[in-house]
Amino acid sequence: MSSFIQPLAQESTPSIIADKLRKAIGHGEFKPGAQLVEADLARKLHVSRGPLREGMQRLTQEGLLVSIRNRGLFVVDMTPADIRDMYVAREAIERAAALQILRDGDFETVGGKLLKISERMLEADGNPAAVGELDIEFHETLVRLAGSPRLSRMHQTYITETRMCIHALEETYAATDARALEHNRLAEAIQTGDVERTDSLLIEHMDDAVQRLVNR
Structure with a gap:
């Protein structure tokens, strides 16, 4: 299975990062309930943490990610x-x-x-x-x-x-x-x-x- 979490071919933007993460979630690369670790993603995407945080925030606003206090960001587990x-x-x-x-x-x-x-x-x-x-x-x-x-x-x-x-x-x-x-x-x-x-x-x-x- 091909991975959507690969280095970006061009200068990163929050929208590009959000799109890659969205596809990864949709195709099951990140399972419901899985934690997204900022340091790991920044390394895999070859981006700094600023744009990454903005991209992840977009998915939080869309309801695909949920922030749990003192734990981090997780893929929503649909009830x-x-x-x-x-x-x-x-x-x-x-x-x-x-x-x-x-x-x-x-x-x-x-x-x-x-x-x-x-x-x-x-x-x-x-x-x-x-x-x-x-x-x-x-x-x-x-x-x-x-x-x-x-x-x-x-x-x-x-x-x-x-x-x-x-x-x-x-x-x-x-x-x-x-x-x-x-x-x-x-x-x-x-x-x-x-x-x-x-x-x-x-x-x-x-x-x-x-x-x-x-x-x-």
């Missing part, structure tokens, strides 16, 4: 309540995006693009990590193609938490990955312009993920 709340927000954003596409967008083209992603998911069946990345790509594409910058900005704030959840979900799926089939049905519903079925499948998809995470 069942956190998971439910995150999926409530995601569901609202993605249902709004889907409705925007079905009412005002080229739903046939969008559905076709989503079908291609779901087909790649089917081809990757048996490789939970690959399916997980395609899962993220599917939902990012859905929101992006709604053409709403505000929905996209809101959705992006949950992508890292979503990655954390998807990696946690990998072991809950059987050899035949249910996610590929779920996404395939959703893409077909969008492509045919079926508003009611699309909305129902999105709700069902989010509910299934929450149940798997909370009860794993």
Whole structure:
């Protein structure tokens, strides 16, 4: 597995550092509850502690890191309540995006693009990590193609938490990955312009993920 914690190729900025740490957390390089040691990170990233602290502070403000008095900074360990709340927000954003596409967008083209992603998911069946990345790509594409910058900005704030959840979900799926089939049905519903079925499948998809995470 490639590491996101590598020396920066250019002069460091807090935003670049925050992005690298965000990706490392999202891809499981730093597990929920793991402590981020400032001296170690400064050495690995080849940066001074000032910009590093600023970058880490950004992730604290985003809720990805939590500061524990006299102990340090830790990756947030999402509780069942956190998971439910995150999926409530995601569901609202993605249902709004889907409705925007079905009412005002080229739903046939969008559905076709989503079908291609779901087909790649089917081809990757048996490789939970690959399916997980395609899962993220599917939902990012859905929101992006709604053409709403505000929905996209809101959705992006949950992508890292979503990655954390998807990696946690990998072991809950059987050899035949249910996610590929779920996404395939959703893409077909969008492509045919079926508003009611699309909305129902999105709700069902989010509910299934929450149940798997909370009860794993």
